Every structure is written in C-alpha cells, then in structure tokens.
Amino acid sequence: MSRYFFYNVILVSLLNLMLFVPYLLIQYRYKGAIMSMLCAAIVGTALALLFMHVMKTFPGKGLPEILRLFMPKPLTIPILIVCAVMWLTASSITMYAFSVLINRFFNPDTSSLVVLVFMCLVCMYAATRSTLTVIFVLEVGLIVCVPIIVFLLFKAFNSPMLDWDAIRTVSHYWNRGPQVKPFAASLFVFTGYMNFFMFNRLNSPNFRLRFRWGTPIFCSLILLTSFFIPIGFHGTEGAADYLYIWSVTSDTLIMSYGFIERVIFVFLLMYLMLSLIFAMIGWHMGMEMIKSCLPEKKEAIDPARTPRSNWVIVGLFAVLTVAYAYWFNEKENLKITSHWIVLRACVEIVSVLFVFVLSLFGSGKRKKLVSHENTSHNAASPDGA
Template sequence: MNRYFYYNVFLVSLLNLMLFVPHILLRFRYDGAVSSMGVAIVIGSSLALMFTKVMKSFPGKGLPEILAEFFPKFVIVPFLLFMAVLWLVASSIALVSYAVLINRFFNPDTSPIVVLAFLCLICIYTSSRSTLTVIFVIEIGLIINAPLLLFILIKATRSTAIDWDAIRTIANYWTKPPKLQPVSAATYVFTGYINYAIYNRLNPPNFRIRYRWLIPLTGTFILLMTFFVPIGFHGTETVDNYLYIWSVTADSMLMGYGFIERVMFFFLLLYLNLTLIYTTSGWHQAMEFVKSCLPKSSPQVDCIQTPKKNWIITSVFAVITLTYSILLNEKENFSISSYWLTFRMFIEIGSVLFLFVLAFRRKTST
C-alpha cells in the first residue's frame, strides 16, 4: 500500500508544472523566489512527515471518520463541506486551465467551453467510481505517464539549448528574503500527501508508510526543475513573458525520434492524462466529504454498483466548473489561483497541526 501514498505525492508534484506555480515563482525570481523555495521545502516536508504520523494513528479511517471520533456531526459537517470546496477548487482550476491550453495549442477554432464540457463528462464518470477504483486509476495513469514525463525533464537538463549562466545568475539571488506568495506556491509541490485524508480508508491496521525520505527528495527535485529549467531555455528576462511557461519550454525542445520530433504535443498529451487523473481524484475526494455530511452515511471503499448520489454530486461539480469558466476570464482565473494557493497553505498547516493534536490526545487517553 506504500505505493498508493507515493502515487498521490508524485501526481501533484508533476502536475504543478502545468498550473500557475512556475509562473508565480518566476515572477519573484529577482525578489526572493530562491529562498522561498528553501522555506517551502522545509514547510512542505515537515507537514508531509507530520501528516503521515497522524494517519498511522488512525488506520483505515479517512478524515470524516477521524473527526467523528471526537466531535458531534453538527460540528464537523461545516468543516467537511469546507474541505470539499477546497478539493473541488483545486481540481477545477486545473481542469479549466488545461481546457484553455488545449484550445490554444491544439484546436484554436473550438470553444474552450466545449472542450471543458467534454473533459467534465469524463471526470463525472471516473470520479463517481469507488475509492478503490480511483486509486487503481491513479496507479495505471502514473505507471504509463510518469516515466515518459521524467524522461522529458531529464532530457531538458541535458539539452544543449539550456543556458547555465542564466540559471547561475538567478541562483545568486538566494540572499533575497522569502515572500509569502512564492512560498505558498512552492509548497504546493509537496501537498500530494493530503489526499490521504480520504485514501487512508484503504490502509489496513498496523500500516506503516516507509521510505518517507522520498517526499522531500522528490519534491525538491521537481521544484528545482520547475523553476530553473525555463530560465535556462528562455533567459532571465524573457521567461516572464509566458503564462504557461512549461508549454513554451517543451516547444523549445526537439527529439530526434522521427514521429516524436516536437516535444510540446507529446508533453501536452501526457499532461492531459495527468490533469484528468488529478481532477478525478480531487472530485472523488470532494464527493466523499459531501457524502459524509449526509444522514446515515457510511464509508465504502469498494461497491459493486455506483450509488446514484455519486452521479448527482459529481454532476453538480461539473456544472460549478463550467459556470466558473464562463463567468471568469483567464486573467481572473490566474488571480484567483494565486490567492487560493496562499489560502490553501494556511488551511493545510492548520489542518495538519489540528489532526496532530487529535492523534496525540488519542494516544495519551489510551
């Protein structure tokens, strides 16, 4: 079961390349981005290690069941609905952003709303499955896509087009003090562990998460790649001209493999798969939080037939996502995403510390 935990960590780490995290970090490249990444590595790694410690104290239980041990339902329902909104916002922002990318790079003549609607239909079906099925989907998706993405990332560092002088120039700004916005953006790379707020239901008693040193190691590697590789390809100034910087960076790379000469299209197809998997996981967890608020709710990690309420809840998520895309433009979406990343970091810190106190209380009372 260890691999399922790390699948979530790797999924979020890799997905940050296609979100607004690189652009936010690069905006602060002269003003504290390097030191902010150092702070984020410490914060993100500490939260991840602390959270794994907490989940070890509650084997086979998700966040709703943990809270139900200590508080009455009328107290925890608002908190669970709030957590459902957080997971929905995170996944829907990723889906909306990728619909814009598909429209811009693959088929500019098609409306992004049409593309988004098609993606939402896929996610309605996949996210409404059982928890066990969703974790299998994550596993299959990462086994297929992650090695290819890592190959592209490693190839980028070995490209002759990369300018190491530009990278060294920006690295010399490490003395600038960290800023809140780049710190919160950089901590998102480590936030995949929080998905076990629901997936911990799959863990048997006496379960231990091993090789936890992989969390800071993997997060640091992806974070450094996220920030420095685009600088090496585009220079210290031009790098700030692009919103979806990694799409342009992938377009700067070539592969001498015949039918895969331009990396960008291959890169975007791989990230289409990851975005759908990420949204599937996010909507599924939001759905489980909502279901935990319903009367007579009981967690089921595997079920033969999909309950109707799963279809209803995920369909509502799709309608909310489409409405969000219609009402807000790309600039407003970026602004909301920036504020959300900061808000998410504080909520994440508070939630992990709160659960740590509950785990300590449970241990001392037994």
C-alpha cells in the first residue's frame, strides 16, 4: 500500500509543473521565491510525515469516520463541506486551465467550453467509480505518463538552448525573505498526501510507510525544475511574460523520432491524462465528503453497483465547473487561483494540525477503534492485506 501514497505525491507534484505554480514563483524570482521554496519544502515534508503518522493510528478510516469518533455529526458537516469545496475547486481550476491549453495548441477552432464539457463527461464517469477503482486508475495512468514526462524533463536539462547563466543570476537572490504567495504555491507541490484523507480507508491495520525520505527529495526536485528550467530557456526577464510557461518551454524542444518532432504535443497529451486523473480523484474525494454528510448509510469500498448519489453529486460538480468557465475568463481565473492557493495552504496546515490534536487527545477512542478493527473494517487493501 505504500506505493499508493507515493503515487498521489507524484501526481500532484508533476501536475503543478504545468499549472500556475511556476508562473507565481517566477513572478517573485527577485523577491523571495527561492527562500519561499526552501520554507515550503521544510513545512511540506513535516506536514506529510506528521499526517501519515496520525493516519496510521486510524487504519481503514477516512476523515469523516475520524471526525465522527470525536465530534457529533452536526459539527462534522461544515468541516466536510469545506474540504469538499477545496477538492472541487482544485479539480475545476485544473480542468479549466487544460481546456484552454488544449483549445489553444490542438484545436483553436473549437471553443474551450466545448473541450471542457467533454473533459467533465470523462471525469464524471471516472469519479463515480469506487475508491478502489479510482486508485487503480491512478496507478495505471502514472505508469504510462511518468516515464515519458521524466524523459522529456531530462531532454530539457540537456538542451543546448538552456542558459545556465540566467539560472545562476536568479539563484543569487536566494537571500531574499519568503513571501506568502510563492510559499503557498510551493507548498501545493508537496500536498499529494492529502488525498489519504479518503484513501486511508483502504489501509490495513499493519500499514507501514517506507522510504519516506523520497517525498521531500522528489517534490523538491520537481519544484526546482519547474522554476529554474523556464528561466534557463526564456531568460530572467522573458520567463515572466508567459502564463502557461511550461507549454511554451516544451515547444522549444524538438525530437527526431519518426513522426514525433514537436515535444509540446507529447507533453500536453501526457499532462491531459494527468489532469483528468487529478480531477477524477478530486471529484471523488469531494463526492465522498458530501456523501458523509448525508443520513448514515453503510457502503462498501468496492460496491457491485454505483450508487445513484454518486451521479447526482458528481453531476453537480460538472455543472459548477462548466458554469465557472463560462462566467470567468483567464485573467479572472488567474486572480482567483492566486488567492485560492493561499487559502488552500492555510486549510491544509490547519487540517493536519487539527487531526494531529484529535489523535493526541483521543487515545481512549483510538484504542477502542483498534480493538474493534477486525470486526468493523470492511475495506480490502489493494495489496490483498
């Protein structure tokens, strides 16, 4: 089961390479971006390790079940709704951004709204599946995409067009103090572990997370790559002129492999798949949060039939996403996203610390949970545990 934790970390960290995180960091390249990334790496690593330590004490339980152990259900509903909105917003922003990219680089004659509708239909079907199915789809998607993306990043590092002098120039500003927005943007790269607020339902009581040291190393490398490589290709000033900086950066690379020449087409296809998987997980998480607010109803982790409530809730998510894209343009979406990233960082920190406090002051209930785990735990681990 350890690999599924790292799958979520890898998904979120790689996906942020194509979205607004590099743009926000580059805007602060002279005003504390490097120190903000360093602080985010420390805080993100500490939160991830603390989070997994806490969730290990609640095997087979997601956030709704944990909250219900310590709080009456009416008090848990606002918390779960806030969490559902955060996951819905992350998924909707991602799909909106990629619908614009697909429209711009693949089919400019088609409205980005039409592209978004088709993406929502795909995610609707995927998100309504069981939690077990969702995490299996994540595994297959990463097995397909990650080797190709890593290969393309390796080509970028070895490109003769990469100007290391521009990278060294920006690195001289390492001693500028951290800022809130670049810190929050950098912290987003480390936030894949948050998906285990629901995927923890799949963990068996003997779950152990090995190779924890890999999380800060991988996320830090992706963070540095997303920031410095565009600067090396476009210069210290030119890098700030692009919103989707990595789409332009990938278009500067070429390959001589048969019919594949422009890297951008391969790059966008891989990230289209990752964005759909990310949205699938986000909508599934939000759906499960909202279902936990409804009258209690026992459901298996891998039910034989998809409940109707899944379609209703995820259908509402799709309508809200399309409505968001209809009401707001790219500039407005950028402003909303920059503020949302800061809010998300605050919610993430508060959520992890809140669950940690519950684990400290609920030792009696944790013992009761463990003693009844074998009889109440109906979730089968993907590893067969």
